[in-house]
Amino acid sequence: MGDYSSIRIGIVGLGTIGRIHAERISEADAKLAGADLDQAARNSFEEEFDAPVYSDHQALLEAGVDAVIVGVPNRFHEEITINALESGVNVLVEKPLAHSVESAERIAAVAREADAFCVVGFTMRHSALTQRTVALRDEGRFGSISHVSVDYLRRGGVPGEGDGWFTDPDLAGGGVLMDLGVHIIDLALHLLDYPDVTEVTGQARSEFGSYAVDDSATALLRCASGQTVSIETSWHGTCSASNECRVRGTEAGATFDVVNEDVTVIDTDPDEEFETIAVEPNDMHLAEDREFVEAVAGESDVPGGTIEEALTVQRVIDAIYTSSERGAAVELHDEYNSSV
Structure with a gap:
């Protein structure tokens, strides 16, 4: 890495x-x-990082920064991200892009015309395991990939124990799909190199808490190329904790967990032994933030998690909720024909 001592990154939301x-x-x-x-959050941040603090994002922007990282409740992503982009400031906004698909569309429209860039924090694509699997894909190891299945299951793990903003539909826009589901939808589509998603079938459930959001969800995505994606996610449920991704191709498949130490490759011959590829786990957030700083410094291309990919994820989530309510599949190109 180069010398980034002159690059100033503002953190909006000090939780x-x-x-x-x-x-x-x-x-x-x-x-x-x-x-x-919050004054207490500012005081703690200033003391720990020996950094200047401001009472709101506008004051931070006026003080002058090269980029901001937005880590506030989903409902406030739009205002902060758009204000930054219109000020010529680069943005890494935490997932999801917004609390609603309409808000995400407005952010994307501004980002397309801005002189600065905007990316979304899909951390799992920065895992060394994910990157090794993508490299195998690019080498042709899997042949043509037909299906990706990803789980992000917690047996117990509602953010804030059900009392925080993650379970407030007005602030979050949803439940576990907005929290964990975004990660695995992006991961699956990233492994498929982001094909067009044409149809979504899903069911969101709220079974274990008094909150008015989903705590588990299941979905199947159909892509224009015939590829499919299946996801399972939960905050709390009668299941074992899992964070497994499975890739199936015409020449081979793979299984990995983004925080473990190896990728298992499975060939088409059922008599062939599985191949285990050792991968040293990495700090996904550090990889993500280093890539962001390099792009802000102009030393690399704009990193992955682009605004259009984030918008696709937002539309998929919206379609899962819609499918769950209707009890039927949702055609994405029909649902968003005014914007695709």
């Missing part, structure tokens, strides 16, 4: 995810600044 990013940005040797409405 858990904001501090995770701040720690990694510090490791990349870029300068930090922070903004939060």
Whole structure:
């Protein structure tokens, strides 16, 4: 990496995810600044990182930064991201892009015309395991990939134990699909090199809490190329914790967990032994933030998690909720024919 001591990155939202990013940005040797409405959060951030803090994102932008990382509740992504982009400031906005597909569309429209770039924090694509699997795909190891299946299942793990903003539909826009589902939808489509999604069938459920959002969901995506994606996600449920991804191709398949140490490759011959490829796990957030800083510095192309990919994920989530309500499949190109 180069010298990034002159690059100033503002963290908007100084809670858990904001501090995770701040720690990694510090490791990349870029300068930090922070903004939060909460005085205690500002004081703690200023003391820990020896960085200037501001009472809101507008004050941070006026003070001058090269980029911002947006880590606030989903409902507020739109205002902060658009304000930054219109000020010529690059943005990494935490997943999902927004709390609703309409809000995501408005962000995307501004991003397309902005002089700055905007990416979304789909952390799992930065896993060393994911990157090794993508390399195998690009080498042709799998042949033609027909299906990707991803689980992100917790036996118990509702953010804030059901009392935080993650379970507030007005702030989050949904439940586990907005929290964990976004990661695995992006991961699956990333492994398929983002084909057009044409049809979505899904069921969202709220079974184990008093909150008005989903705590588990199941979905099947059909792509224009005939490829398919299946996802399972839960905050809480009668299931074993899992974060497994399975790739099936015409020449071989693969299984991996984004935080484990190897990729298992399975050939078409049932008598052939599985191949285990050792991969050293990495810090996904550090990889993500280093890539972002390099792009802000102009040393690399705009990183993955582009605005159009994030918009696709948002539309898929919206379609899963719609399919769940209707009890029927949703055709994406019909559903969003005004914007595709």
